[in-house]
Amino acid sequence: MKDIRNIAVIGGGSWATAIVKMLSENLDTIGWYMRSVYAIEHIKRNKHNPSYLSSAELHPEQLDLSDDINAIVEKYDVLIFAIPSAFLSVELEKLTIPLHDKIVFSAIKGIIPESGLIVGEHFHKHHDVAFENIGVITGPCHAEEVAMERLSYLTLACQDEKKAKELSKSIAGRYIRTKISDDIIGTEYAAMLKNIYAIAAGIAHGLGYGDNFQSVLMSNAIREMKRFIKKVHKMKRNINNSAYLGDLLVTGYSVFSRNRMFGNMIGKGYTVKSAMFEMSMVAEGYYATKSAYAIKSENGAKTPIIDAVYNVLYDKKEAKDEFKKLTNRLD
Amino acid sequence: MKDIRNIAVIGGGSWATAIVKMLSENLDTIGWYMRSVYAIEHIKRNKHNPSYLSSAELHPEQLDLSDDINAIVEKYDVLIFAIPSAFLSVELEKLTIPLHDKIVFSAIKGIIPESGLIVGEHFHKHHDVAFENIGVITGPCHAEEVAMERLSYLTLACQDEKKAKELSKSIAGRYIRTKISDDIIGTEYAAMLKNIYAIAAGIAHGLGYGDNFQSVLMSNAIREMKRFIKKVHKMKRNINNSAYLGDLLVTGYSVFSRNRMFGNMIGKGYTVKSAMFEMSMVAEGYYATKSAYAIKSENGAKTPIIDAVYNVLYDKKEAKDEFKKLTNRLD
Incomplete structure (x- = not known):
């Protein structure tokens, strides 16, 4: 027992x-x-x-x-x-x-x-x-x-x-x-995805985007998270509950988040390697990005933010160009 | 023409x-x-x-x-x-x-x-x-x-x-x-309600609640906003679009928002009158609270956050007590 x-x-x-x-x-x-x-x-x-x-x-x-x-x-x-x-x-x-x-x-x-x-x-x-x-x-x-x-x-x-x-x-x-x-699967994926969105928020901040854009990014992120999780495990869930939206916000708006800090350095021009070196640790969202990108490539979820972060972290694309493209995929 | x-x-x-x-x-x-x-x-x-x-x-x-x-x-x-x-x-x-x-x-x-x-x-x-x-x-x-x-x-x-x-x-x-x-009605109500939630965020901050609570408050606020607007004008809308959630976030997380500042002073112990006097202006959310409370009293929407702000601003309730009660109505 x-x-x-x-x-x-x-x-x-x-x-x-x-x-x-x-x-x-x-x-x-x-x-x-x-x-x-x-x-x-x-x-x-x-x-x-x-x-x-x-x-x-x-x-x-x-x-x-x-x-x-x-x-x-x-x-x-x-x-x-x-x-x-x-x-x-x-x-x-x-x-x-x-x-x-x-x-x-x-x-x-x-x-x-x-x-x-x-x-x-x-x-x-x-x-x-x-x-x-x-x-x-x-x-x-x-x-x-x-x-x-x-x-x-x-x-x-x-x-x-x-x-x-x-x-x-x-x-x-x-x-x-x-x-x-x-909803163990949904809450776990939410906890993982939010780190990617925190990296995105950091990159945007590093590139000079402001609070207006940040709010649009988070509003798009929660919709993207909903689409992603729905593809992985469809069930009735309110994506605006604290475990999903709350968790996204507490990380995405935190200046202490290591993921956001990592993104911020990349937005400011550090390479991925040198940002990791400077932080003397690897942000969780770095691995999450690779896995999430692989999963969405399989299930076909529309994930402009994950795509942009992936292209910057793993495909050596310039953050500035990728985020300019991203701004046209958000609304 | x-x-x-x-x-x-x-x-x-x-x-x-x-x-x-x-x-x-x-x-x-x-x-x-x-x-x-x-x-x-x-x-x-x-x-x-x-x-x-x-x-x-x-x-x-x-x-x-x-x-x-x-x-x-x-x-x-x-x-x-x-x-x-x-x-x-x-x-x-x-x-x-x-x-x-x-x-x-x-x-x-x-x-x-x-x-x-x-x-x-x-x-x-x-x-x-x-x-x-x-x-x-x-x-x-x-x-x-x-x-x-x-x-x-x-x-x-x-x-x-x-x-x-x-x-x-x-x-x-x-x-x-x-x-x-x-959705003119929904977007207008969203723009109005977000000022009340910014006051709530300010009060919470003034009372010493932290970022963890703030994210829960915002996650509850968007669900409350959805319920409120649905009662007023039912139509298909995605409450997570920028005009609703984005607008809530840009205000609720802004330290420059006059509504949040007004709330913060009240959380810190100012009376409503003295907070208004100190700011030498009236925050939009002050009026919005009264109207929103009247509307929800009529249509029966469940609005714990609006209720708490109303009780503090118009019913002379202590912010500390009201927000303690509020924490039990959030999740």
């Missing part, structure tokens, strides 16, 4: 730390795997994560910390994965404990570069997790505002809505509201 | 000045009425409006300027009204020339305080203008960005779409794209 209150978080970044903070408000014990022994020791001693979201106060007495992913996976029934999609495969390769009898929630925004799959599909296909045991936790939510205990709304999606509802009891609280959905 | 290229702008503010600038790119002569003789003389001599959008270079040789509204109305077939809704009645009272054989486009965002009507309905009811001769020019568009010649998209709506299309030829240009619509 799986205990839905027996939860571990996998990952040591900002978003993982924010989720641990939310869970700490409701649970006595939370499993927490992270790679860095140094960070674990620091958390135990200083009550905060040294490198990420360090303003969030943590309570080591509630935390079952380990740098051994198998030790954590073995002990807990519900695993919340919150590591950058680009590192997920490496972590999963370490696993000797099978996942097929776990409940896996993904708080990862993106696509697995190696498989080109969204996270839920990846767990299903490569780790035998049944779809009814796969869920998604999605924003709109900057981790930084969770640290500040600013009111945020999360959407928990699972085909088996009961599980999402049960899990939400451990997540909702004073500054966290939760909404339940059964 | 009406000449759709025989156009005058009524109003001397920022938005009127921006529209004159757009028209100047396409027309040899533009009629322009404004109250201030001083501003007219200044424009003739210094090639820019002294008080509004003064960075926009104007070309006096193209401008038929007058402080006599009747002189202008008499000469021109198409009248673009761009004055704050609160002052429209006063200006219209000066008219001795009838409007019934004119084409009237409204670039006014708001409701006529005296009649509680949106502008198109006001012209129809009180000035005998047929609906086929009434149009709306709407954003998303900050006038300031037109002055800077930053790419902006306008929607021109008219029941008789041909007229909107014809007029668009005099407006579209190097930095202005136009879209045609037949």
